[in-house]
Amino acid sequence: MTLLSLRNLTVRRGECPVIDDVSLTLQAGECVGLIGPNGAGKTTLMRAALGLLAHQGASSLAALPANQRARQAAWIPQDRRIAWPITVQSLVALGRLPHGRQATAQDSAAIDRALTRMGLDSFRSRPATALSGGEQARVLIARALAQDTPLLMADEPIAGLDPAAQLATLEVLHSLAAEGRGVLLSLHDLSLAARYCTRLILLDRGRIRADGPPAQVLTPDHLAQTFHLRARIHDTPEGPLLQPLERLP
Ligand SMILES: Nc1ncnc2c1ncn2[C@@H]1O[C@H](COP(=O)(O)OP(=O)(O)OP(=O)(O)O)[C@@H](O)[C@H]1O
Numbered sequence: 001m002t003l004l005s006l007r008n009l010t011v012r013r014g015e016c017p018v019i020d021d022v023s024l025t026l027q028a029g030e031c032v033g034l035i036g037p038n039g040a041g042k043t044t045l046m047r048a049a050l051g052l053l054a055h056q057g058a059s060s061l062a063a064l065p066a067n068q069r070a071r072q073a074a075w076i077p078q079d080r081r082i083a084w085p086i087t088v089q090s091l092v093a094l095g096r097l098p099h100g101r102q103a104t105a106q107d108s109a110a111i112d113r114a115l116t117r118m119g120l121d122s123f124r125s126r127p128a129t130a131l132s133g134g135e136q137a138r139v140l141i142a143r144a145l146a147q148d149t150p151l152l153m154a155d156e157p158i159a160g161l162d163p164a165a166q167l168a169t170l171e172v173l174h175s176l177a178a179e180g181r182g183v184l185l186s187l188h189d190l191s192l193a194a195r196y197c198t199r200l201i202l203l204d205r206g207r208i209r210a211d212g213p214p215a216q217v218l219t220p221d222h223l224a225q226t227f228h229l230r231a232r233i234h235d236t237p238e239g240p241l242l243q244p245l246e247r248l249p
Pocket residue numbers: 013018036037038039040041042043044045
């Protein structure tokens with residue numbers, strides 16, 4: 001089942017296209033990693049796909065009315081600021097808003113599941129603003145999980161997390177896809193992207209340079225042309241491990 005379809009998506013900043021004629025589809029069961037250097041357009045692509053940025057071309061998600069869109073896709077933005085000192089449980093419960101204002105047993109179950117999945121059971125009653133940056137990031141991911149949508153989109157969800165929390169978070173996202181949802185996430189750690197994503201999309205200056213299984217996308221040529229990087233790629237039982245060696249001119 002197709003959960004997201006982009007056709008000739010273009011976003012201009014002034015005269016300059018920062019997303020340039022991008023077409024792609026994302027199916028249920030896929031965990032798609034959006035990779036590319038700083039400024040490649042990863043955030044812009046996801047925000048336009050969500051209908052949060054003016055664009056040309058078509059996004060199946062942006063075309064939905066806001067209330068349907070919020071039941072179709074959850075969004076974890078890069079900015080993790082939490083404005084008010086509400087409890088972790090209350091913040092995660094905000095993820096249920098698209099499902100109606102009257103709290104139901106289904107809402108409680110979704111909130112409990114999200115808190116447990118993100119290892120936050122013991123944080124429930126704490127003010128969310130009194131947590132560390134990494135803990136707050138996990139709370140915001142839990143809010144998106146509580147939304148219980150077919151599609152989840154996340155902008156650098158593991159930035160600022162410790163290595164164990166990075167693995168735990170990617171395991172959760174990977175398992176959501178294995179359960180039949182769709183996941184689109186941007187990532188800078190290429191080894192983790194290769195290990196946890198079923199498919200990688202390499203973005204460069206607003207265009208798709210490669211799209212496919214991690215081993216086909218993370219090639220020496222793609223790394224050199226797009227990231228200006230020479231890297232050693234070790235094959236391990238856990239997937240390719242990338243060791244950056246040198247910045248190329
Ligand atoms: N508000 C803005 N006004 C003008 N240009 C912008 C704006 N936001 C982003 N850009 C430009 O759009 C391009 C794509 O930015 P975007 O944030 O999508 O990149 P990214 O791949 O997510 O980068 P990063 O890995 O650094 O987060 C960049 O060249 C950036 O300078």
